[in-house]
Amino acid sequence: MRIPIIAGNWKMNKNKKDTKKFIEDFEALIGDTEVEVVICPPFTSLDSASQMLKNSSVKLGAQNMSWEDHGAFTGEVSPEMLLEQQVEFVIIGHSERRQIFSETDDRINKKVLKALEKELRPILCVGETLEEREGEKAFEVVKNQLVQGLKNISGEDASKVVVAYEPVWAIGTGKTATPEDANEMAAFIRNTIKELYTEEISEEMIIQYGGSVKPGNVEEIMNQTDIDGALVGGASLEAKDFIEIVNF
Numbered sequence: 001m002r003i004p005i006i007a008g009n010w011k012m013n014k015n016k017k018d019t020k021k022f023i024e025d026f027e028a029l030i031g032d033t034e035v036e037v038v039i040c041p042p043f044t045s046l047d048s049a050s051q052m053l054k055n056s057s058v059k060l061g062a063q064n065m066s067w068e069d070h071g072a073f074t075g076e077v078s079p080e081m082l083l084e085q086q087v088e089f090v091i092i093g094h095s096e097r098r099q100i101f102s103e104t105d106d107r108i109n110k111k112v113l114k115a116l117e118k119e120l121r122p123i124l125c126v127g128e129t130l131e132e133r134e135g136e137k138a139f140e141v142v143k144n145q146l147v148q149g150l151k152n153i154s155g156e157d158a159s160k161v162v163v164a165y166e167p168v169w170a171i172g173t174g175k176t177a178t179p180e181d182a183n184e185m186a187a188f189i190r191n192t193i194k195e196l197y198t199e200e201i202s203e204e205m206i207i208q209y210g211g212s213v214k215p216g217n218v219e220e221i222m223n224q225t226d227i228d229g230a231l232v233g234g235a236s237l238e239a240k241d242f243i244e245i246v247n248f
């Protein structure tokens, strides 16, 4: 059975004070949940967040990391530095990293490999642009991102990867893919994993949907057969919204 993972990607939002406030509010609201809950604050808030979440079921994720261990890589953060903050998940290849910071599939693959080597669970983001969807290239694009992103990754390691399907046109736009379209892509992703690995691995894999997930649409999205979680941007910034999403 797949246990859903709902993750909040705060992007470049919340300083330490805001982080503390969110966690206090959220911890006061969260009871027993049937899903795994992850928050991904900016690097500068990880330390405060990890101290506050010591005895919590809420897990910590980072939004990016280096594929190198240490050295002359100005501005980068290593996997060991994340592990030191009790980080368990790391978002890799988010469309904002791909588009704004020119991350290539090759670099994304190096990061996925490094995360797995260090026992961090990668949340590998894939998804097509509006132009690609309208040009009927969505499936080809997503397949290519998966094949490239998972290059040289063993079956055992692949089962630890979380795949987040985030159609670029649905991110921060208020437009969501219809639950059926999102599920169609999630099923396609699962089938691609089956082709790359085995049916067992594909059935175990957690596939999230991301793109304008809100309290009002989460239930319909989570009820889809192949969607096992959500990667939430804007609506993960307010504890009262994020708790409604977690308790869908």
Ligand SMILES: O=C(CO)COP(=O)(O)O
Pocket (backbone or CB within 6 Å): 009, 094, 166, 170, 171, 172, 173, 174, 210, 211, 212, 213, 231, 232, 233, 234, 235
């Ligand atoms: O990019 C996202 C999560 O990684 C989605 O962002 P929004 O939920 O704000 O659309």
